[in-house]
Structure formats: C-alpha cells, structure tokens
Amino acid sequence: MLVVEDLAKQFGGLHAVDSCSFTVKRGTITGLIGPNGAGKTTVFNLLTGFLKPDSGEVHRAEENITGLPPHRVFRQGICRTFQIPRELKEMTVVENLMLVPSGQLGERMWNPFFRPRRVRQQERTICDKAFEVLDFLQLSHLKDEYAGSLSGGQKKLLELARTMMVDPRVVLLDEPGAGVNRTLLKRLASSIERLCRETGTTFLIVEHDMDFIMRLCTPVIVMSEGRKLMEGTPAEVQQDQQVLDAYLGGQYVAIDG
Amino acid sequence: MSLLTGEGIHSGYGDMEVLHDVSFRIEEKEIISIIGPNGAGKSTLLKTIFGLLKPTKGSVTFKENSITGLAPDRIVRLGMAYVPQVENVFPSLTAQENLEMGAFIRKDDFSDRLEEVYELFPLLKERRRQRVGKMSGGERQMVAMGRALMLDPELLMLDEPSAALAPKLAEMIFERITAINETGVSILIVEQNAKESLKLADRGYVLASGQNRFEDTGENLLANEEIGQLYLGG
Amino acid sequence: MDTIVGIINYIVFFAITAGTYGILSLGLNIQWGYTGLFNIGIAGFYAVGAYTAALVSGPPPGAWDGRIFGGFELPFLVGLLAAAVVCGIVALLVGIPTLRLRADYLAIATIGIAETIRLVLKNESWLTNGVWGLQQIPSPLYDPIRAGVTRFLGGHPDLPPWLHDLIFKSYNWFYLLLVLGILFILYLIMQRLVRSPWGRAVKAIREDEDAAAMSGKNTFSFKIQALVLGAMIMGIGGSLYAHYARFISPASFKPLYGTFLVWVMLVLGGSGNNKGAILGSFVVWGIWAGTDFLTGYFPFTATQAASLRIIIIAVLLEVILLWRPQGLLQREKRPPTILKKKA
C-alpha cells in the first residue's frame, strides 16, 4: 500500500532519516516504533509532503507520490493526525469534520447561489457522514461544542474523526495515545481496530505506549538512527536484543564528512 | 537534607496530566540519571522542577526552600541551571556572548568564571567569536552547557544532552558531564541513552507512564532485566 | 416644525452614510472577520470604487477639466459593477505577492497600495483631474424623481412649508432606500456565503491555516478569493459614495481615517459576525456624528474639534481591544442551515 524506498533527509549536516526503506501492507495496522530521535516523525512528514526528501521515493500503490505538497498527498487518500491536535478552535466539532471532505461543490464561491440544491444535498450527505463518525467514536453529545473547549483526549479523538471523514486508504497516526487517559485510549484502540476490520483502512501508527502498540499492531517496524532496524510481530520485536540495545543505547546520527 | 527533593508531583500540560505522583531526591555532588521510555514524562519532570510547568499536586524543595511553582528566573538565582533539549542556545550571538548571557544576573566581574568554563570546554575558547548559529550540534550542546554553568550553579539539569549527536560527540559530552561533576556540581540528567548515562550516574530513576518504577544505583539498574520490558512492553 | 424637518433630514443623511460604511464593514468582515486577513488599505479600495464609478457613469471632461479620459455616462449599475471589478483586480495584484507571507506583510502592502492610489489620484490629472477631483457625478434617477417632486409640489401649493421642505428633499429618501437595499442584498449574499462550505473553509484558514491545508484546502486560493471579494464590496461602497456626494477628490479619501473608522466599526460590532459589522457601523457613525455636536459646545477650533473626535475614536478602539475584544456581538456559533432543519 505504501512503499518507502531509500528515503533520506538531512537537517543541516545531520541525517535525520537515512536510506530508510519499508513497506506498509494493505489492510494492516502497522506500528512504527523506535527511540526518541530515531526519525519517526520526520518519516511521517516526508510521507505526507510536509517535508521534501533529499532522496528516495514514496509510492502509494503504483503511484509515485514523492515530494507532492500536503493537499495533493491528502487527495491520494493519505491522511495524518498530529501529535499535538490541530483543532479549529472557534468552530464547532461538526464544522471541524465537515470541513474535511474534498471536492465540495459549495467551496466554489458561486455554487451556493447558482446550484443551491446540489450544495444542500451534498451538505446533507457530508453532515450525515459527520454524525455517523461522531456516533462511531461516541462523540455525538459534543457536536455543537467549540472544538477549542474539548479535553485533550477528546481532541485526539476528533483528530481521528477528521481522517474518517474521507474514507482514507491510509491513516497515519502520530502518537494518538499521548495525553489520553486509559478509558479513552481503549476506545481509541477499539475504534482503530473496528475501522480497519470494517472498512479495510490501512493504519501506520507512531506511538510510545508499548502496550497500545503491542496489542494493536502487526507488523511492528522498528526504526533506529534514521533507518529501519527490523520488522516483525510484536513478540518478535519484544524479544529482539538489537531492539532493546537501540532503546537503551541512545540514538546517534551520522554527520557529513 | 538532600539538595533537591520532589514529592508526589503531579504535572502536565493543560488538562493533560503527564506525571502522576513522581518522587525523587538528589544529594550534593551526585549525578542522577532519569531514564524511561519515550513519553514517560522525563522532560515534563525537568520542566516542572524548573518552574516552566506548575505542578497540580506535590512539592519541590531545593536547598531547603520550597520552589514549587516558582518562576524560572527566581529559581536560577537560587543556584539551579537548566539546559533544555532543543533551542538551548542563542544562534545569532557568538559563543562568548552566549556564555555572558548565562551570567546575566551576576553583577560582579565574572571573567574568572568564564575562564573556568573555557577550561571545561577548550574548544569554545577557540571559537568564542563564532556565531553559534553556524556551529555543529555538539558545539551547540557545549555552548548550552557552558551557558548554564556561568552562574556557578549547585545543580545542573540536562535534558537529553546526547540527542541528535554523532556517537563520538555524544561520548565527549558524557565525558564533559563527569568533568563538570568533578568540579562539585550536582547533575540531574534525563537521557535517551540509558546505558551511557547510567554508567556515569551515582543513582538512577526509571520513569514509565508518568510514574516512578525503579530507583537504584546505576550498575544495578543496568543489570535489571525488567527495565527492558518497560521499554518494549510484554 | 423646522427643527423636526431638520432632524429628519439629518437622520436620512446620517443613515445613508452609516449604510455606506456598513457596506465597507461587511467587506472588511469577509477579509478579517472570517478569513483573518489584515487589510488596512480600505480607503484605497473605497477611493478606487468611487473614482471608477465616477469615470464610468459621470460626464465627459468639461472645458475646465484637466483630464482627457473617462466620463462615459453609462448607467449607475454599470458603474457600480465596474467599481467592484476594478477593486477586485487591485486586490488580486496586492494579494499575489503577500498572501503567502505572515499577516504583517499584507498589512504593510495594503497600506502601501492605499497610499500609492492616493498619489495616483493626486498626480495623474489626465485621469482624475488631480486635486480638483471629479464633479457633477450624476445621482441615479435624480432627474425623474426631482421632476416628479416638482410636479407634485406644483399641484399642491397649499402644503404647510415644513411638509413642502420634507417632500422637496425626498430624493435622499430614495437614495437611502437604495443604499439600505444594496446593504441588505450584500448582507444576504454574505450570510449565505459564510454559512456555506466556502465560509467553512475560510473560517478554518482563520483558525489555523496549516490545519486547513492539511484537510486538502488550497488556502492561498481561498485567501485570494476572500481578499478580492471583500475589496469588490468596498468598491460598491465607494461607488455609492460617489453618486451621493456627486463630487469626489483625493481629500475625500485620507488613507488612514477612512480605513480606521471602518476597522473600529467592525471591531466594535463584532468581527466574524455580519450583523455585528452593520451594527458597528451605525453605532460608531453615531458616536462620530454625536461628537460633532458635542465638540460644538467647547471653545475649540474646527481642526481641534476634528482631532478630538479622532482621539475619541482611537481611545474607543483601545478600550474595546482591552476590555471587550470580541465586540458587541460575538461570532456566530451556528451549525450550517441544513443541520437546523434536521434537528
């Protein structure tokens, strides 16, 4: 589904990501773990067009999506969430969700006036979808709240909800668990599982909460020092001495010259 | 009486609680290493100690003064210095100017102290007129540590000093940390490199999910197999 | 009776001006209140609108004119549309280099364009007649209405003088209706637009531009659209001013004063709320007009009085910013129209 080949990115002289290659298979919940500074978030930013790689390629299915700007990557069906939620504060939860779908007729200035019926129809569909998503994540009671007034955990769920608005092919979750309490976290995990099972969405998840990763993800890809260290089932990863060393030994980067 | 103690600290960002009941202590002249998996709350702990975050519960005591919720500039005056993990230097200032900024609150002549810091980091003396923005990661880390030392603090807190450095440089930084400690400064270090930092630490704390898990001497912690499980689950 | 007639006539005059400002305020609201674009060159767009309308609908150059161009005597509505279009083009030219940058740059650029426009108006006599300005701009339907009124008064010579006076000035009533009508239409258009998906997208840009881009929105394009649309509305306001005042010159469009009043109107009324924008324009114009009366009681010279009024408005702005930044009316928090029907 997603193929990453020889990806590299430097900041200054530092190789944050260095000849990193891995594949995310269709319909899996793949975990991406590694110690701090291993380059996971950089990989996310490279995959979603927030950064341009120095070299290497990213493919979705057969298509080369290397270096596309974020909104084009988004249209390829690749959605991401942020570690720190980027909710639109002075807009309601429903509005936050209804914003997401692409190709809304009503986003062209003249359509609300000249094709009001079509626009209204589409709004109704999008709105139904938003309610459905909110139901799914048990957030319906918050639909008319300003997004800025939600709790930290609810904002994380809202982030996931945003990705669900577009029936994405691949969802990249950046630390969905950080700052979320246990109950919400369980709900988040079961939502992800259900989504994967029921809609065939592929997930790539960066997360520090190992219990969360180990329960949810197969396979797990371990990154260290900017490249893929290994890939395997959660049990394999847990038993791997190399992985443990990487975690306990610190992350170092190669420097030019 | 310990140099610094924290008791039952609860803290976090906004309504996101990251630390749930964390306690620790540091004696004079000790090196303490705090390790733990990502997201365990290590950096949050340092920020809470240094007054950048207000604990919701618990207390921090430094040299018998309660510093719970005190503003950073007040804490600095009490003899504690802090080196953040990132953005810890002033890039458009020269190395020497960065060090001078470290001594901002000193009213006396601090040229002796400057020399002492240069002795710890001879490379900085060589490059004292260079802008820090043009320096490498390792050099910046030295500038940052040097800046913190300018006030002659009794306690130096370092947030992941070896992160994003080449192995050789990291080794050098660790070696400098020992050298600083030998001048009588207590050190509280948060590290991703558990192995190296525990080697030089007198004692270590292991945090996981915002809670204390283990406390022991560095050697014992290194030998403890359960710690691996904390990192990788299972 | 005479005083009452005076007051009524003044109220009509007051409402025409306030309504024109209401239009400018609506235009600014789409830029600032909904999209978060900081335009402080309103006076420039206002002037471009007024001059365009005057050149399109006004008389050709007279013997005393320094200009050699314009004066096509086209209908009022053609001038109105031309004013909107020309303002839109100017906004496009300002937006392209600056809308990719931080808000400060747009602010500096818009004030720059306003100043440049003023210089062009002053210096390019062939087009604008320089500081002498453009005169005899026709008011729409002025002659037929005047003729009708004269005929009516001719047929009723026994009316009391105050009623005679009132009817005699009834053209202003018509103009007031015209201004309020256009204001109302623009309000309806804006309301529909800001509640549409388009409005949702620009609001998202106001809240967090990166997050909007992440949802696949071409934020630059939306920002340009909002800037251009707002400028077009300001152009319409300018055209209405020109046809009412019938004489315009660079002095009518002092760069910061016009802009500043509109900003205070929007901020006071409540940015991000179209009703607030209109309310604010009436309230602030009321204060402005009120201070005119008030300063008459003090021994100030005319220029001193004018300065004092601006100081009062400036203080008013700071007071709002400090103590009620959201303005009189808060942002509309309402689900899209469709949700209401379902609930």
Place this chain on the structure above:
Amino acid sequence: MQILSRIPQLLIYGVISGSILSLGGIGVSLTYSILGFANFAHGDFMALGAYIALGLFTLTAGLGIPSTPLGPLSFGFGFILSFILAMGLTALTVVLIDRFLFKRLRHTSSIILMMSSIGVALGLRNVLQFFWGPQPHYYIEKIQLAIVIPGVGVRIKPDQVFIIIAAIVSVGLVHYFLQHTKMGKAMRATADNMALARVTGINTERVILWTWVIGAALAATAGILAGIENKFITPELGWQMLLSIFASVVLGGLGNPYGAILGGMIIGLSEEVSTAFISTGYKPAVAFIIMIIMLLIKPTGLLGKRR
C-alpha cells in the same frame, strides 16, 4: 544628459533621506524582533519627538538659553539641548504607552497589537494636531546657503552635514549598544529566543523596556532631523515617512536592525534618484514598489534570517 548630470546631487539628497529612514527603521525592526509586531505608531513617535523638541526649543528660548547659531549651522546650543531632552521625553511617553496598552495586549496575538498600534498612531497624531494645529511649524526660518563641493559640483548645506553626522553617530551608538553592552546582547538574545532568555534569567520585561526606549529615542532623532532637513514639521511628518520606513525594513529583512539601516539607505537613494525620472509626488510609491519586488524575490529581505 541633463538628467544624468543631476544624479550626483540626488545621491547626496538620497544619503540624507536614507539616514533619516534608517534611524526610523531601526526602531521598527527592534520592536518587531522583540515583540513580534509591525508597529504602525512608529511614524507618529517621530512626529511626537519633533514636536516635543519644538516645545522645548520655545521654552529654552524663553528661559534665555542662547540659541545663536553654532558655526556654520543654522541652529544653536538651545536647539541641541532641546533635541537631546526630546529624545528622553519621547522615550518616556512611549514607555508609558507600553505600560498602559501594549503590555496588557501582549498575551493576545501580534495582529491585535498591530491594530492597537494603529489606534495609537492616530491618537498621537491628533493630539499633536490638537495642540499645534495642522499647519507647518518652523524650526528654522533662516535660509541657509549651500556649500559647493569643489570638483564634483554638488551642493550640500552645513545642516545636512549635521544630519548625516548625527545619523552616523546614532547608528554607531546603537551598534555599540547591541554588540558591546550587556543589555544590548540581552536584547539580541531575547530576539533570538524569548523563552530561553527567561530560563537564562534575563529580565525580559527590562529588555522590552529598553527596546522601546531605544526605538523611541531614535524615532525622535529621525523626526527632528527630518524637521531640520525640511525646516518645518507637521503632525503628518512621521506618517508620511512610515511607508518608506516599512519598505526599508522589509527590504533589509524584518527584525534585523542592520537590515533596516541598509534598507533605509537603498530606499532613500532610490526615492531621490527616481525624481530625475518621474514626478516627485511618487517617492513613497517607489519605496512601495521596491518592497513588493523584494517580497516576490526573497520575502525575508536582504539580511533576513531564513524561516
């Protein structure tokens, strides 16, 4: 050829107006780098300084402080004394405005600060207009003869030499302050990273205070020098230059005081030289167009940091 022969003379004028723009620009740039907003009131700080100097000058004359012209200059000791005192009083006024207004708005956004600075701009300008009226007030009524520089054939008045020297001295002092004093270094450090500055123990409120003091003192200097050059001042003096100042600052790189000096010189020279080719009335437009071109090529300006 007629046009080209005027250029050396225009270059002199350009240096003079560039000096004044630079001094105004440094303040705008400092405020931007420390407080993060474009201060639209800066032009009116200049006018304020010019009027305070005027008031003091009248006062010193009344007190009998001699104002016989010094050497070839057209003004004397009394004026220079007023000049220096006006710098201080302008700084004091600006600091008070910060305490009562900007400081309380600092927790909001940079746009709100910018909006509030527009209010301050109009408020100040009209306070001046209220007391002094819109008509010009003359600093110096006497007409001064220009010196012809032999060889090149360009003319320059002693007052203009004074302006250039005053600007060089001011820039030199600012440079010394920023590079060699503790507060100056702290100011640069705060501009780099305010959070780190706080952690280091730098009193950032004090730094902000100094930023206003220096910006305002330089604004007053620029305003007074503009008054000397024009011979008169009006309440619009600062506003009329503000667009050129902003253009200078953007050209040099928003937030870099050295960029403001460079930008000011370039804008000053271009504006004056442009008068050889187009109407004098378009000077501010020339600055504006240079700024737009710069934004299209490199938005961070000539000396700006990459972001």
